[in-house]
Amino acid sequence: MMDDVERLLGGDQRTISRMMTLLEQRDPVAASVMRQIDRHTGRAYTIGITGPPGVGKSTIVDRLTELLRAQGSNVGIIAVDPNSPYSGGALLGDRIRMQRHYLDSGVFIRSVSTRGQAGGLPRIVKSLVRLLDAAGKDIILVETVGVGQSELGIMGVADTVLVALMPESGDTIQTLKAGVMEIADIFLVNKADREGANRLVAAITTMLQITPEAASWTPPVMLTRADRAEGLPELWDKIREHRSFLDTPALDAPAGESDAASRLEQRRGERRRQEFLEAVQEELNQRLNARLRDDPALIRTLEGIAAKEREPYSAALEFLDDSNLPDFGLIPGT
Amino acid sequence: MMDDVERLLGGDQRTISRMMTLLEQRDPVAASVMRQIDRHTGRAYTIGITGPPGVGKSTIVDRLTELLRAQGSNVGIIAVDPNSPYSGGALLGDRIRMQRHYLDSGVFIRSVSTRGQAGGLPRIVKSLVRLLDAAGKDIILVETVGVGQSELGIMGVADTVLVALMPESGDTIQTLKAGVMEIADIFLVNKADREGANRLVAAITTMLQITPEAASWTPPVMLTRADRAEGLPELWDKIREHRSFLDTPALDAPAGESDAASRLEQRRGERRRQEFLEAVQEELNQRLNARLRDDPALIRTLEGIAAKEREPYSAALEFLDDSNLPDFGLIPGT
Numbered sequence: 001m002m003d004d005v006e007r008l009l010g011g012d013q014r015t016i017s018r019m020m021t022l023l024e025q026r027d028p029v030a031a032s033v034m035r036q037i038d039r040h041t042g043r044a045y046t047i048g049i050t051g052p053p054g055v056g057k058s059t060i061v062d063r064l065t066e067l068l069r070a071q072g073s074n075v076g077i078i079a080v081d082p083n084s085p086y087s088g089g090a091l092l093g094d095r096i097r098m099q100r101h102y103l104d105s106g107v108f109i110r111s112v113s114t115r116g117q118a119g120g121l122p123r124i125v126k127s128l129v130r131l132l133d134a135a136g137k138d139i140i141l142v143e144t145v146g147v148g149q150s151e152l153g154i155m156g157v158a159d160t161v162l163v164a165l166m167p168e169s170g171d172t173i174q175t176l177k178a179g180v181m182e183i184a185d186i187f188l189v190n191k192a193d194r195e196g197a198n199r200l201v202a203a204i205t206t207m208l209q210i211t212p213e214a215a216s217w218t219p220p221v222m223l224t225r226a227d228r229a230e231g232l233p234e235l236w237d238k239i240r241e242h243r244s245f246l247d248t249p250a251l252d253a254p255a256g257e258s259d260a261a262s263r264l265e266q267r268r269g270e271r272r273r274q275e276f277l278e279a280v281q282e283e284l285n286q287r288l289n290a291r292l293r294d295d296p297a298l299i300r301t302l303e304g305i306a307a308k309e310r311e312p313y314s315a316a317l318e319f320l321d322d323s324n325l326p327d328f329g330l331i332p333g334t
Numbered sequence: 335m336m337d338d339v340e341r342l343l344g345g346d347q348r349t350i351s352r353m354m355t356l357l358e359q360r361d362p363v364a365a366s367v368m369r370q371i372d373r374h375t376g377r378a379y380t381i382g383i384t385g386p387p388g389v390g391k392s393t394i395v396d397r398l399t400e401l402l403r404a405q406g407s408n409v410g411i412i413a414v415d416p417n418s419p420y421s422g423g424a425l426l427g428d429r430i431r432m433q434r435h436y437l438d439s440g441v442f443i444r445s446v447s448t449r450g451q452a453g454g455l456p457r458i459v460k461s462l463v464r465l466l467d468a469a470g471k472d473i474i475l476v477e478t479v480g481v482g483q484s485e486l487g488i489m490g491v492a493d494t495v496l497v498a499l500m501p502e503s504g505d506t507i508q509t510l511k512a513g514v515m516e517i518a519d520i521f522l523v524n525k526a527d528r529e530g531a532n533r534l535v536a537a538i539t540t541m542l543q544i545t546p547e548a549a550s551w552t553p554p555v556m557l558t559r560a561d562r563a564e565g566l567p568e569l570w571d572k573i574r575e576h577r578s579f580l581d582t583p584a585l586d587a588p589a590g591e592s593d594a595a596s597r598l599e600q601r602r603g604e605r606r607r608q609e610f611l612e613a614v615q616e617e618l619n620q621r622l623n624a625r626l627r628d629d630p631a632l633i634r635t636l637e638g639i640a641a642k643e644r645e646p647y648s649a650a651l652e653f654l655d656d657s658n659l660p661d662f663g664l665i666p667g668t
Contacts, residue, residue, distance in 0.1 A: 031648040038645035127647050269640035276639050277622070279650030284618050287654075288611070305610050306603035311372035313461055314365040316613030320621075 004029075005036045011074070011136040013108055020110055023127050026286065034127060037134035042268070044076070044133035046140045047239060048158025050183075053145055055166045056190045059226040061143050065101055067232050068139050076132035076140040077101070078125055079111040108132060121153030123278040126271070129157055155183050156274055159264060160242045162235075164188045165204070167196035181207055184219045185242050188235060192223035217245050338363075339370045345408070345470040347442055354444055357461050360620065368461060371468035376602070378410070378467035380474045381573060382492025384517075387479055389500045390524045393560040395477050399435055401566050402473050410466035410474040411435075412459055413445040442466060455487030457612040460605070463491055489517050490608055493598060494576045496569075498522045499538070501530035515541055518553045519576050522569060526557035551579050 007015040022030040047064075049057050061077060068075050101107040112122055121144060132140050144154050154161055163184035187204050189197055201221050208219060220238050224231035246264035261269075291298055301319065304310045341349040356364040381398075383391050395411060402409050435441040446456055455478060466474050478488050488495055497518035521538050523531055535555050542553060554572050558565035580598035595603075625632055635653065638644045 028651075031651050035645045035648040038642065042642070272639045272642070272646050273636050275646035276636060276650050276653075277626070279647050280622060280653060281615075281619050283650060283654055284622075285615055288614060288618070292611070302607050302610060305606045308372065308376070308606070311369045312606050312609035313613050314369040316610050316617060317362075317365050319610075319614060320617055 005033055008033065008037060008131070008135055009040055013105060016108055016131060016135050017110075019131055020128055023124055023131070030127075034130065038130070041130045041133040044129075044137050044140050045243060046129055046133075046142060046157060046159045048142045048144065048154035048161045049164060050144045050154050050161065051164030051166075051188075051190075055164045056226050057143050057145070057164055060162075060164060060188070060190060060224065060232075061141050062101070063226050063229045063232050064141060064236070065107060066229070067236055069101075069104065069106055073106075073138040074136055075101075075107045076129075076135075076137035077107065077109040078128055078132075078140065078142045079109070080121060080125060080142065080144040081111050081113055108135070108137065121156060123275065123282055126157050126275045126278075152183055156271055159246060159267065160185045160239050162186050162188050162239075164190050165200060166191040167194040167200050185217065186235070186238050187219050187221040188224055189221060190224050190226055192225050192231065197223060217242065339367055342367065342371060342465070342469055343374055347439060350442055350465060350469050351444075353465055354462055357458055357465070364461075368464065372464070375464045375467040378463075378471050378474050379577060380463055380467075380476060380491060380493045382476045382478065382488035382495045383498060384478045384488050384495065385498030385500075385522075385524075389498045390560050391477050391479070391498055394496075394498060394522070394524060394558065394566075395475050396435070397560050397563045397566050398475060398570070399441060400563070401570060403435075403438065403440055407440075407472040408470055409435075409441045410463075410469075410471035411441065411443040412462055412466075412474065412476045413443070414455060414459060414476065414478040415445050415447055442469070442471065455490055457609065457616055460491050460609045460612075486517055490605055493580060493601065494519045494573050496520050496522050496573075498524050499534060500525040501528040501534050519551065520569070520572050521553050521555040522558055523555060524558050524560055526559050526565065531557060551576065 004015055004019065008019060019030060019033055022033070049060060051057055058079070061079075065075050065077065102109060110128060112125055112128065114122055125142065129140050129142065142154065142157055161183050163186070165187065166189065189200050189204070191197070201223065204221050208221075222231060222235050222238060224235060226232065243264075246267065247262050249260055250263045250266050292302070298319070301310065301315060305312050305315055338349055338353065342353060353364060353367055356367075383394060385391055392413070395413075399409050399411065436443060444462060446459055446462065448456055459476065463474050463476065476488065476491055495517050497520070499521065500523065523534050523538070525531070535557065538555050542555075556565060556569050556572060558569060560566065577598075580601065581596050583594055584597045584600050626636070632653070635644065635649060639646050639649055
């Protein structure tokens with residue numbers, strides 16, 4: 001196990017894969033490894049890329065990876081896909097372009113499914129990012145398909161959030177409405193050769209003017225043609241600019257935190273807090289589901305509820321209060 | 335309290351409102367009332383209406399209500415809105431058309447916010463529907479804005495699900511993709527006077543042909559012009575047709591249930607099961623949040639996690655196992 005940690009910190013791709021699988025399986029070993037590698041994290045910079053389907057997110061990721069590799073950076077890629085299984089097999093099929101990167105030991109690619117998730121980013125993505133961080137990746141790219149508000153979760157994992165849009169994307173206005181203005185650190189109008197690109201840039205800029213600025217950073221709007229790698233170097237410059245901005249101390253440092261804490265430190269600290277809470281909630285639900293399979297009394301309760309012998313809401317409160325909660329809490333989650 | 339139950343069963347609007355507020359506040363009285371009225375539920379028929387923004391859902395609800403009132407039906411309306419506060423004040427502003435119904439004692443209108451929800455339908459909607467059911471409403475209309483997959487939750491509350499679309503709605507294809515085909519019992523192409531209406535009908539019909547049929551019901555595609563109440567009577571006929579279909583026994587009755595159970599009884603039983611589970615999960619999270627405010631040890635843990643003294647995932651598992659779970663479980667949820 002210790003060897004695992006060493007191999008992981010050494011950046012061994014196969015060990016990274018195996019550890020990610022253990023995390024997905026909620027194997028206790030994974031938690032122990034996460035604990036041991038935590039102090040080796042914090043070096044990597046995480047970039048989130050979201051936007052509606054068809055906007056060219058994977059092409060952008062592909063070209064950005066190409067650019068980062070040329071600079072000698074070590075790259076980790078996590079593709080969050082609504083449909084692909086954890087194995088990512090399905091996703092790979094969609095990503096012929098990425099295949100060359102699979103042969104590159106300086107790039108690690110993993111896909112994560114959101115299947116069965118109510119919305120938002122799967123909690124596990126945060127752990128995967130820290131695994132890649134500890135494994136020596138310099139830059140971690142997290143790609144999520146923006147559907148409705150589900151992409152808001154990207155803020156919970158990325159240091160810089162890119163929101164990709166394209167001209168004539170019918171749902172652009174809806175996308176802008178859906179709270180995306182708040183999450184974007186940089187806007188990216190891809191397929192810039194298409195008609196209406198400049199109109200879209202103008203529309204975003206206008207919306208940015210009427211949106212109350214949270215921080216003293218105004219998201220730039222970049223034009224790209226990722227299929228030809230056009231605009232990518234400029235995009236990368238903007239990302240580095242945003243990173244420098246985050247490295248400056250926040251003026252509105254919350255009480256309890258040192259005023260010297262940079263915006264980046266603040267963002268990451270808040271993220272770690274959130275991850276803990278999500279993990280607790282997820283684990284509680286997993287244990288409840290385990291009990292639903294194993295506990296005859298609970299199974300009977302559910303049958304009674306379906307048969308209208310008991311009312312669902314009051315039965316739920318009674319269940320929680322009557323529950324032998326030590327059992328409830330300690331039932332194996334696997 | 336007993337008086338409350340009686341007044342509720344008698345259909346007193348002010349009592350319904352007060353009870354709904356108690357439910358929103360998670361007042362223990364609400365659970366007791368829900369338990370007492372449960373056996374008086376099951377008479378009402380619930381119709382869900384979902385679709386992308388701007389498709390005219392509230393006009394459809396308004397006109398359908400008009401039609402149902404003319405038939406002497408008692409109507410309950412629950413408008414699930416991504417932004418409006420529970421009070422619904424904001425929503426009412428958007429619903430000038432509905433105002434006449436507010437003056438009609440045969441119509442009860444309530445709005446529910448999804449704010450702060452990861453996605454899906456707020457669990458409380460299920461309780462509100464049963465309240466209106468017990469209060470003697472014949473038909474309950476639940477309107478939800480379909481954004482991404484969040485509208486899938488409507489299946490958890492409605493007997494018949496209407497999916498409203500319109501010509502030229504840019505995100506139509508995306509909407510159809512987003513798993514909506516599976517939830518629709520009836521498709522409704524509103525603003526049928528617009529160009530492309532027939533093309534949209536054809537597109538939906540085609541997709542229905544390639545979608546594997548779950549049950550032996552094929553969703554009809556209706557053309558409406560809700561602003562002129564055109565197509566509403568035909569829509570209502572189709573809803574009644576679907577209801578008759580649900581009243582027939584399901585061929586694939588799951589083990590443990592009588593083969594005589596109708597599709598409607600099956601749907602509703604499964605829904606009650608789901609409501610119980612959602613209520614348990616929600617309550618667990620509420621209790622966790624309460625503890626986050628009140629428990630100094632937990633607050634310190636979170637600070638340590640933010641400061642990188644502890645790793646979030648392993649700390650979460652330790653928290654659950656170390657937790658004095660009786661306390662955890664029995665901490666007041668309020």
